[in-house]
Amino acid sequence: MPNKSKIDILIENAIFEEEQQNAPKARKIFEQLEQDIAPGLVKATMGRINFEKRQGNLDKARELYSNALTTALNKRDRLQVAYITTQSAQFLSSKCNDLTRALEVYSQATGNSECGSK
Numbered sequence: 001m002p003n004k005s006k007i008d009i010l011i012e013n014a015i016f017e018e019e020q021q022n023a024p025k026a027r028k029i030f031e032q033l034e035q036d037i038a039p040g041l042v043k044a045t046m047g048r049i050n051f052e053k054r055q056g057n058l059d060k061a062r063e064l065y066s067n068a069l070t071t072a073l074n075k076r077d078r079l080q081v082a083y084i085t086t087q088s089a090q091f092l093s094s095k096c097n098d099l100t101r102a103l104e105v106y107s108q109a110t111g112n113s114e115c116g117s118k
Contacts, residue, residue, distance in 0.1 A: 007038050011047050023055055040071060042080055046087070058096055065091065069105065085109040 014029035065088035072080035
């Protein structure tokens with residue numbers, strides 16, 4: 001995995017492109033960061049999710065949150081599971097007005113008692 005400063009520079013570059021109204025280039029940077037450069041890194045994943053939310057792509061954000069939670073559960077990383085669950089449920093209830101799905105996310109996370117103690 002690349003060092004932290006490289007990841008931060010790529011995230012800042014993507015945000016710059018977004019601010020310059022170049023959403024396709026920003027999306028490409030976020031996708032490469034999340035999929036190729038630093039897969040599984042929560043900071044990269046959340047950067048991409050937040051980008052999609054800012055672009056108004058709520059369905060894509062929902063999909064990315066779901067994938068991120070599945071990944072965290074598979075890694076059995078309690079801290080990641082807690083963080084992603086909280087962020088996802090808040091998004092679902094406040095931005096998508098889907099309290100039922102938000103509660104399902106909490107249930108999915110808390111129902112996984114085999115989650116490790118990392």
